[in-house]
Amino acid sequence: MSNTPLMVGKTVLVTGGTAGIGKATAIGLARLGARVGITGRDIARAEAAAADIRAASNNAAVDALAADLSSQTEVRRLAHEVLDRYPRLDVLVNNVGGFWAHRRVTADGLEHTFALNHLAAFLLTNLLLDRLKASAPARIVTVSSGAHTAGHIDFDDLQAEQKYAGQRAYNASKLANVMFTYELARRLEGSGVTATVLHPGVVNTAFGAEDQAAFFTILSPLLRPFMKAPTRGAATSIYLASSPQVEGLTGQYFASSKPKKSSKLSYDSAAARRLWQVSAELVGLAYPPETPHMMEVHDIDALNVQPRAGARAV
Numbered sequence: 545m546s547n548t549p550l551m552v553g554k555t556v557l558v559t560g561g562t563a564g565i566g567k568a569t570a571i572g573l574a575r576l577g578a579r580v581g582i583t584g585r586d587i588a589r590a591e592a593a594a595a596d597i598r599a600a601s602n603n604a605a606v607d608a609l610a611a612d613l614s615s616q617t618e619v620r621r622l623a624h625e626v627l628d629r630y631p632r633l634d635v636l637v638n639n640v641g642g643f644w645a646h647r648r649v650t651a652d653g654l655e656h657t658f659a660l661n662h663l664a665a666f667l668l669t670n671l672l673l674d675r676l677k678a679s680a681p682a683r684i685v686t687v688s689s690g691a692h693t694a695g696h697i698d699f700d701d702l703q704a705e706q707k708y709a710g711q712r713a714y715n716a717s718k719l720a721n722v723m724f725t726y727e728l729a730r731r732l733e734g735s736g737v738t739a740t741v742l743h744p745g746v747v748n749t750a751f752g753a754e755d756q757a758a759f760f761t762i763l764s765p766l767l768r769p770f771m772k773a774p775t776r777g778a779a780t781s782i783y784l785a786s787s788p789q790v791e792g793l794t795g796q797y798f799a800s801s802k803p804k805k806s807s808k809l810s811y812d813s814a815a816a817r818r819l820w821q822v823s824a825e826l827v828g829l830a831y832p833p834e835t836p837h838m839m840e841v842h843d844i845d846a847l848n849v850q851p852r853a854g855a856r857a858v
C-alpha cells in the first residue's frame with residue numbers, strides 16, 4: 545500500500561474555513577496533502593486562520609480568500625478568483641452556514657439565512673461546476689444539519705416575509721441543502737462529479753453567536769461540555785471529501801461518516817426540482833426548464849445576471 549497521503553495533488557475549497565467545523569475540515573484535508581483554499585468574510589481573519597492551518601497541518605499550501613457569501617456579487621467575485629487561481633478543483637466543501645434569531649435582508653434584498661445557508665452554496669457550486677467536471681473525479685460536499693428533519697420549504701413565503709423565526713429559517717435552509725444535493729446528484733449523473741451532504745453532529749463552535757436565540761444564550765454554557773470538538777465535527781466532511789470508500793458515491797446524506805436516511809420531505813424530487821428553479825431565478829442563473837442536465841457554463845461573465853426585480857424581497 546502506498547504511503548502517499550490521500551489528497552496529494554488535489555485542490556480543495558472549504559467555504560467558512562476560518563473557524564469552527566470548516567477550519568477543522570481544512571486542517572484535516574491539508575494534513576492529507578491537499579492544497580486547501582479557505583474562505584471567510586475578512587481577509588485578515590482568513591490569513592490568520594490560513595497561518596494556523598499551515599502550522600497545524602505542516603502543509604504550506606493553504607490559501608486565504610475573502611468574500612461575504614451572503615452577497616451574490618461577492619460569490620461571483622470569489623468564483624472568479626478560484627477559477628483564476630486553481631487550474632483544477634477536486635473538492636468543493638460548501639460549509640458556510642449559520643443561525644440568526646432575527647430576520648435580516650442581504651444586499652440582494654433576500655432573507656439572509658436562506659441566502660447564506662442555501663443560495664450561496666447553490667450559486668458558488670454552479671459557477672465552479674465546469675472546473676469540477678474538468679477535474680473529475682471530483683466531489684461536492686455540503687454541510688447540512690440534523691435540523692433539516694424539522695424543516696419545511698414554504699414556497700409561498702421563501703423570503704420569510706410573513707413569518708420569521710430563527711430556528712424555522714435555519715431548519716428550512718438545511719433542508720434546502722439536502723434537496724439541493726439530491727437534485728445536483730441527479731443532474732450530475734455520469735459526469736464523474738459526486739454530491740453528498742452531511743450532518744456534522746452538535747459541535748462546540750461559534751455557531752449562532754452573532755445573533756443568538758435567547759434560550760440558547762442560557763442553555764449553551766450548560767451544553768458546551770457535551771458537544772463535539774470541531775475536530776470530531778469535521779470528521780464526516782473530511783471522510784466525504786477524501787475517502788476512497790465513497791469514491792463515486794453520490795446523492796446521499798451522511799452522519800458520523802455513515803449513510804443515513806434524511807427526512808421524508810427531502811426525497812420529494814418534484815419539490816427539489818422546484819427549489820432548483822426558484823433558486824436559479826433568485827441568483828440570476830437561467831436554466832431551460834425542460835433541460836435534464838445543467839446548462840454548460842463556459843463564460844462566467846455570461847452568468848453575471850442580477851436577480852429578477854420580481855424576486856427581490858424588499
Ligand SMILES: NC(=O)c1ccc[n+]([C@@H]2O[C@H](COP(=O)([O-])OP(=O)(O)OC[C@H]3O[C@@H](n4cnc5c(N)ncnc54)[C@H](OP(=O)(O)O)[C@@H]3O)[C@@H](O)[C@H]2O)c1
Pocket residue numbers: 559560561562563564565566583584585586589590611612613614639640641642660687688689690743744745746747748749750751752753
Ligand atoms: N456547530 C454545530 O453544532 C452544527 C450542527 C449542525 C450543522 N452545522 C453546520 O456546520 C456549518 C459550519 O458551522 P460552524 O458551527 O463551524 O459555524 P461557525 O463556527 O460560526 O463558523 C462559520 C464560518 O462561516 C463563515 N461565515 C459566516 N458568515 C459568513 C458570510 N456571510 N460569508 C462568508 N463566510 C461566512 C465564518 O467566517 P468569518 O467569521 O471569518 O467570516 C466561519 O468561517 C454550518 O453550515 C452549520 O449550519 C453546525
